[in-house]
Amino acid sequence: MNNQIAGPSTPPGAGIPDAAEPALRVRDLRVGTDNLDLITDVSFTLAPGERVGLIGESGSGKSLTALALLGLLPEEVKASGSIRLSEVGFDVVGASERQMSKVRGDRMAMVFQEPMTALNPVMQVGDQVAEIMLLHRRQPDRRAARRAAVEMLAKVRLPDPEGAARAYPHQLSGGQRQRVVLAIALANDPAVLLCDEPTTALDVTVQAHMLDLILTGVAERDSALLFITHDLAVVATVCERVLVMYGGRIVESGPIDEVFTRPRHPYTRGLLDASDMDAVDGRGRLHTIPGTVPAAGRFPDGCVFRNRCAHATQQCVQVPPLEHKGARAHACWHPVEEPT
Amino acid sequence: MVFALSLLLASAVVFAFMAVLPGDPARVALGVQATPEALEATRAEFGLDRSLPAQYLDWVGGLLQGDLGRSYVTRADIGPQVFDRLQVTAWLVMAGMLVALVIALPLGVLAAVRHRRLSGMMLSGASQVGMAVPSFLAGILLVSVVAVQLGWLPPGGWVVPADDPVQFLRRLILPALALGLVQGAVVTRYVRSAVLDVMREDYLRTARAKGLGPYRALVKHGLRNAAIPVVTVLALQLATLLIGAVVVERVFVIPGLGSLLLDGVANRDLLLVQSVVMVLVLAVLLVNYVVDVLYTVLDPRLRRAG
Numbered sequence: 172m173n174n175q176i177a178g179p180s181t182p183p184g185a186g187i188p189d190a191a192e193p194a195l196r197v198r199d200l201r202v203g204t205d206n207l208d209l210i211t212d213v214s215f216t217l218a219p220g221e222r223v224g225l226i227g228e229s230g231s232g233k234s235l236t237a238l239a240l241l242g243l244l245p246e247e248v249k250a251s252g253s254i255r256l257s258e259v260g261f262d263v264v265g266a267s268e269r270q271m272s273k274v275r276g277d278r279m280a281m282v283f284q285e286p287m288t289a290l291n292p293v294m295q296v297g298d299q300v301a302e303i304m305l306l307h308r309r310q311p312d313r314r315a316a317r318r319a320a321v322e323m324l325a326k327v328r329l330p331d332p333e334g335a336a337r338a339y340p341h342q343l344s345g346g347q348r349q350r351v352v353l354a355i356a357l358a359n360d361p362a363v364l365l366c367d368e369p370t371t372a373l374d375v376t377v378q379a380h381m382l383d384l385i386l387t388g389v390a391e392r393d394s395a396l397l398f399i400t401h402d403l404a405v406v407a408t409v410c411e412r413v414l415v416m417y418g419g420r421i422v423e424s425g426p427i428d429e430v431f432t433r434p435r436h437p438y439t440r441g442l443l444d445a446s447d448m449d450a451v452d453g454r455g456r457l458h459t460i461p462g463t464v465p466a467a468g469r470f471p472d473g474c475v476f477r478n479r480c481a482h483a484t485q486q487c488v489q490v491p492p493l494e495h496k497g498a499r500a501h502a503c504w505h506p507v508e509e510p511t
Numbered sequence: 512m513v514f515a516l517s518l519l520l521a522s523a524v525v526f527a528f529m530a531v532l533p534g535d536p537a538r539v540a541l542g543v544q545a546t547p548e549a550l551e552a553t554r555a556e557f558g559l560d561r562s563l564p565a566q567y568l569d570w571v572g573g574l575l576q577g578d579l580g581r582s583y584v585t586r587a588d589i590g591p592q593v594f595d596r597l598q599v600t601a602w603l604v605m606a607g608m609l610v611a612l613v614i615a616l617p618l619g620v621l622a623a624v625r626h627r628r629l630s631g632m633m634l635s636g637a638s639q640v641g642m643a644v645p646s647f648l649a650g651i652l653l654v655s656v657v658a659v660q661l662g663w664l665p666p667g668g669w670v671v672p673a674d675d676p677v678q679f680l681r682r683l684i685l686p687a688l689a690l691g692l693v694q695g696a697v698v699t700r701y702v703r704s705a706v707l708d709v710m711r712e713d714y715l716r717t718a719r720a721k722g723l724g725p726y727r728a729l730v731k732h733g734l735r736n737a738a739i740p741v742v743t744v745l746a747l748q749l750a751t752l753l754i755g756a757v758v759v760e761r762v763f764v765i766p767g768l769g770s771l772l773l774d775g776v777a778n779r780d781l782l783l784v785q786s787v788v789m790v791l792v793l794a795v796l797l798v799n800y801v802v803d804v805l806y807t808v809l810d811p812r813l814r815r816a817g
Contacts (some may be wrong), residue, residue, distance in 0.1 A: 339811040
């Protein structure tokens with residue numbers, strides 16, 4: 172078992188409030204259909220207030236992980252393992268719809284990628300924010316909820332929050348809509364905030380504002396943040412720790428500055444090289460990772476990255492275990508040498 | 512504006528069709544024994560001796576003042592007749608639509624929610640079968656089973672609701688079912704696909720992420736969105752329902768607009784036919800207008816800014 176948060180000799184009941192109970196603890200999460208594994212052996216924890224990035228190419232299982240955390244997997248996809256939230260008495264894996272309805276939007280909330288389609292087009296924005304507070308009885312009645320909604324819209328710095336509350340989504344820009352989505356997600360002070368590529372669909376000029384709002388939002392609430400993206404620069408500004416995912420597995424994890432300066436897994440190395448817009452190869456082209464992400468279920472046995480990896484050997488037919496060393500971990504038989 | 516233009520265009524088309532039909536209305540009205548003088552007099556009486564454009568303008572001018580003209584055959588005013596019959600047909604169409612909606616809304620939603628399960632597949636299969644049954648056949652079946660063999664309801668006829676509400680309802684049920692069952696099957700399929708589309712929308716996932724259960728999310732956030740395409744289909748189906756009513760009125764011996772139309776055709780009462788068709792066109796255009804208004808109620812994106 173991996174556990175980077177809880178100290179080894181913490182006596183039970185001894186209150187070390189921050190480190191004792193993680194906001195989210197995921198253990199051996201497996202997601203898949205009857206004959207297809209989509210996510211395998213994913214384990215990680217988020218401490219309260221901790222900001223963790225989940226990175227990887229499209230198709231590596233990041234979004235599916237988020238949906239599994241919310242218990243909103245497509246019907247034919249099942250999860251096993253364990254997902255525990257602080258102050259929630261049951262496991263998200265295997266929880267009933269009724270139980271999950273109390274958790275979603277209250278203890279755990281999510282900001283989705285596409286602000287243009289994430290809001291109901293025929294409902295006033297203020298009502299959509301008010302709904303989540305009414306639903307979890309955070310406000311006594313419609314009028315109070317509506318007033319609180321306007322306050323939330325002001326907190327995400329929408330210009331003219333009163334007017335915005337009366338607007339329909341199509342009357343707002345993409346950036347404004349994403350602020351509304353964030354207002355909805357933060358309305359009930361969730362213990363865990365999941366953000367799935369929250370800025371990918373936005374103009375570069377609005378991205379920074381949005382990131383700033385997310386950071387302020389989680390800091391004010393001491394919410395743990397799981398930030399999914401493929402943009403390494405964004406992770407570096409937002410997160411303290413990073414999980415690198417490929418082929419439905421976590422292949423490397425650790426503090427951002429260490430992982431980004433001294434990656435151990437060839438995949439992380441490849442991601443970093445590919446995002447370096449200054450470095451070029453011998454022919455003057457930007458670096459890329461050879462090959463493409465295989466379709467779900469088409470990843471090789473053993474190490475999922477071995478068919479794209481320059482260092483792969485016969486040994487890589489075996490699944491490399493996630494080896495922990497201090498705060499860092501990597502799953503590779505031939506890790507990138509640490510520079511001396 | 513568009514409304515008026517469509518109406519004008521429709522009147523020209525209807526008039527042109529009637530004008531090119533062979534047969535002299537005066538001869539039809541007076542019979543083969545009529546003397547040339549009598550024919551001449553009748554033609555003059557109805558303005559049939561004038562040029563076609565003049566006749567057309569006459570007719571349209573009358574329509575604008577609510578005067579539908581007089582029947583060539585019975586010489587009675589057409590307007591009051593059409594108005595009486597229109598009320599009957601309106602009851603029939605509305606009742607048929609009600610039956611269709613009562614069937615289609617719950618079954619369509621259910622078929623969508625359970626589309627992966629056996630019950631959902633059976634529902635869409637049943638609606639497929641229902642679509643294939645023409646309403647006159649449904650009418651004949653209903654008459655022979657419910658009215659003739661079981662004797663539960665009268666096989667046909669009509670009672671004005673103000674005269675005897677109970678008898679009115681008893682006579683309305685079977686024709687409304689004949690019309691509505693088939694329409695219900697058609698609309699069920701549209702409701703199902705509209706709800707299925709909505710279920711795949713991102714905002715429904717947002718609603719679930721807020722903590723709404725699957726059914727509440729669908730009811731609160733899905734149905735109004737799904738209603739938009741369904742309303743479009745309902746408007747189109749209302750036109751089909753009007754046509755269906757023409758036939759069903761025959762089966763159930765109901766004195767509606769359809770019977771009047773068919774009588775007019777049989778008697779070669781051209782002006783009557785012309786007027787009934789115009790009233791039907793007007794009804795369809797009105798429905799479309801109402802639907803346009805309804806869109807803006809349902810969908811704020813269609814409202815004009817300001």
